[in-house]
Structures are given as structure tokens and as C-alpha cells.
Amino acid sequence: MQAFYADHFVLPLPEGHRFPMAKYARLRERLARELPQVELREAEPASDGELALVHTPTYIDAVRTGTLAPVAQREIGFPWSPAMAERARRSVGATVQACRRALGGAGLAANLAGGTHHAYADKGSGFCVFNDAAVAARLMQAEHARAHRARGMLRVAIVDLDVHQGNGTAKIFAQDDSVFTLSLHGAKNFPFRKEPSDLDVELPDGCGDAEYLEALERALEELERRFDPGLVIYLAGADPHEGDRLGRLKLTFDGMEARDRRVMDWAWTRRLPLAFVMAGGYGTDMEATVQVQMNTYRTAVEYQARWHTAPTAAMTAATAREATRWHNAAP
Numbered sequence: 001m002q003a004f005y006a007d008h009f010v011l012p013l014p015e016g017h018r019f020p021m022a023k024y025a026r027l028r029e030r031l032a033r034e035l036p037q038v039e040l041r042e043a044e045p046a047s048d049g050e051l052a053l054v055h056t057p058t059y060i061d062a063v064r065t066g067t068l069a070p071v072a073q074r075e076i077g078f079p080w081s082p083a084m085a086e087r088a089r090r091s092v093g094a095t096v097q098a099c100r101r102a103l104g105g106a107g108l109a110a111n112l113a114g115g116t117h118h119a120y121a122d123k124g125s126g127f128c129v130f131n132d133a134a135v136a137a138r139l140m141q142a143e144h145a146r147a148h149r150a151r152g153m154l155r156v157a158i159v160d161l162d163v164h165q166g167n168g169t170a171k172i173f174a175q176d177d178s179v180f181t182l183s184l185h186g187a188k189n190f191p192f193r194k195e196p197s198d199l200d201v202e203l204p205d206g207c208g209d210a211e212y213l214e215a216l217e218r219a220l221e222e223l224e225r226r227f228d229p230g231l232v233i234y235l236a237g238a239d240p241h242e243g244d245r246l247g248r249l250k251l252t253f254d255g256m257e258a259r260d261r262r263v264m265d266w267a268w269t270r271r272l273p274l275a276f277v278m279a280g281g282y283g284t285d286m287e288a289t290v291q292v293q294m295n296t297y298r299t300a301v302e303y304q305a306r307w308h309t310a311p312t313a314a315m316t317a318a319t320a321r322e323a324t325r326w327h328n329a330a331p
């Protein structure tokens with residue numbers, strides 16, 4: 001399974017800054033040592049044209065040149081530097097490459113960063129500069145339209161299980177029926193002004209494994225009733241874990257793993273290509289956050305092997321499914 005990284009573009013942060021920059025390098029180090037099935041690749045930066053599928057030219061330009069107004073820079077939460085701008089582009093590029101890889105027959109691929117779901121078209125927020133999932137969804141739709149003109153629009157489901165609401169993503173796709181936004185999040189957590197997603201599930205403080213998994217099950221059922229995706233982008237945030245400083249929920253390691261397994265199993269059963277991204281994770285103990293993410297990768301490697309070892313069966317099922325949809329969609 002391929003996974004794309006950009007953690008070697010390190011943001012210079014002031015001492016004591018609460019963003020856990022070190023977790024990205026730590027995850028890559030552990031993946032390299034403990035999960036050789038994950039092939040680590042450096043991400044390419046997204047171009048201005050790609051970013052402009054979602055973001056306004058004025059905002060893209062201000063991030064590149066470091067000319068955001070101080071209040072806009074503060075809302076992102078990072079000081080500007082050339083490395084910050086470069087890393088933001090690479091993080092989008094990593095999600096784009098993971099989606100392309102998943103759609104190209106691999107079935108599953110990952111971004112070691114990304115999940116920057118608080119970024120809007122014209123501004124960043126909450127450690128998010130550009131919205132990687134949104135840009136990747138639009139770019140995959142454009143590439144799909146070029147390659148398979150007759151099959152119609154690629155429909156993308158963004159399954160956002162970071163503990164914070166995907167407000168930027170929800171707003172970007174508010175008027176777009178070809179992308180379904182699902183967000184399961186803490187009701188009382190940031191952002192305090194939420195944007196309506198296609199499906200929002202609010203969870204109370206202290207929510208544990210059973211309650212969470214039941215909510216997830218109901219959400220996936222509703223997604224399926226209302227939408228027929230051809231690609232899933234999964235924000236596998238580690239911040240619903242009980243060891244998280246900001247999460248306010250109480251999922252155990254087992255609960256987090258069951259969550260990942262449910263999403264990946266749901267996608268695999270339907271032969272839906274899935275790209276997953278890291279999103280948030282602010283463990284009191286950083287190692288616990290990295291452990292949650294390692295577990296996500298272990299589960300993903302298992303599901304990716306199913307695509308890999310049974311390509312004929314998988315392709316046949318995917319082709320049959322595509323043919324059925326095609327048939328149903330015919331006028």
C-alpha cells in the first residue's frame with residue numbers, strides 16, 4: 001500500500017506551540033520500521049491550478065507570498081514561512097496522489113498528513129491552510145471526466161471522523177450534489193459555529209465506543225440510502241481517542257480500531273476505492289496518537305491486500321457494479 005508524506009518540510013513554530021509537528025515524522029519512522037507493507041513516497045506539491053478548483057486565487061496568492069492579513073494568519077494558527085506554504089501544498093498533493101492511486105486499481109492508499117477540513121475556499125482556520133480532501137475530490141472528478149466521459153460524474157463521499165466538525169468541507173460542497181459530506185463530531189467542540197454537512201452526527205462529551213460505533217453504523221446506512229459514491233475519502237482523525245487533549249470523547253484503542261475497520265470494510269464490501277488521511281490527533285502522550293494511527297495503517301494494509309491478492313475478483317465486482325450503475329443511469 002502506498003502512503004504519501006511531506007513531514008520533511010517542517011514548519012518553524014515558536015517554542016511551546018501546541019501543534020504536534022513531531023507526530024508526522026514519528027509516524028513515518030514507525031511505519032518504515034514496523035509495517036514494511038506500506039510503501040512511503042514523497043508527495044508532490046499541488047499546483048495553483050489544482051488549488052484553484054476549490055480556493056480563490058486571492059487566497060492562494062496570499063499564502064504563496066506570505067501576505068495574508070495578520071488576523072487571517074492568526075486564524076490558521078501558524079506563523080507564515082516559505083516552509084509552511086510549501087508543506088500546505090504538499091499535503092494537498094499527498095491526498096491527490098492517494099486518491100489517484102486508490103482509483104487507479106490499488107483500492108486503498110493514504111496521506112500521512114492532510115485532513116485539513118477547517119480550510120474554506122477563501123481562508124484557513126484551525127491549523128488548516130488548504131482543504132486537501134476538497135481539492136482532491138474536485139481534481140479526481142475532473143480527471144475522471146476526461147478519462148471516462150460517458151460514465152458521468154465521479155461521485156465522492158467524504159467520511160470525516162475527526163472529532164471536530166468538517167466546517168470548511170461542508171461549506172465548500174454545500175451546493176454540490178456530486179460530493180457527499182458526512183461528519184461525526186463532538187457537539188461541544190471546535191468549530192463553535194458549524195456549517196451544515198450533507199449529514200452531521202453530533203456526539204456528546206464523554207461518548208464511548210458502543211455509542212460511537214452505533215452512531216457510525218446509522219450514519220453509513222443513511223449515506224448509502226442517499227448517495228452512491230465512486231470514491232471515498234476518509235478522514236481518520238485520532239482525536240476521538242480518550243487520551244486526546246482536545247477531543248472530549250472516550251474511545252479506547254479497540255474502539256478506534258473498530259471504527260477504522262468498519263469504514264474500510266464498508267468500502268471494501270462495495271468495492272469502493274478509499275483514500276485515507278491523518279486529520280487531527282493531540283494526545284497528552286503523543287505516542288498514543290501515533291499508536292492510534294499505526295493501528296489505522298495495520299487495518300488498511302489488511303484491506304489493501306484484499307484488492308491486491310484478488311485483483312480479478314475485485315475488478316470483476318467493480319466492473320459489474322459500474323455496469324449496473326451505468327445501466328441504471330441510462331436515460
Ligand SMILES: [Zn+2]
Binds near residue numbers: 163164237239280
Ligand atoms: Zn480534529
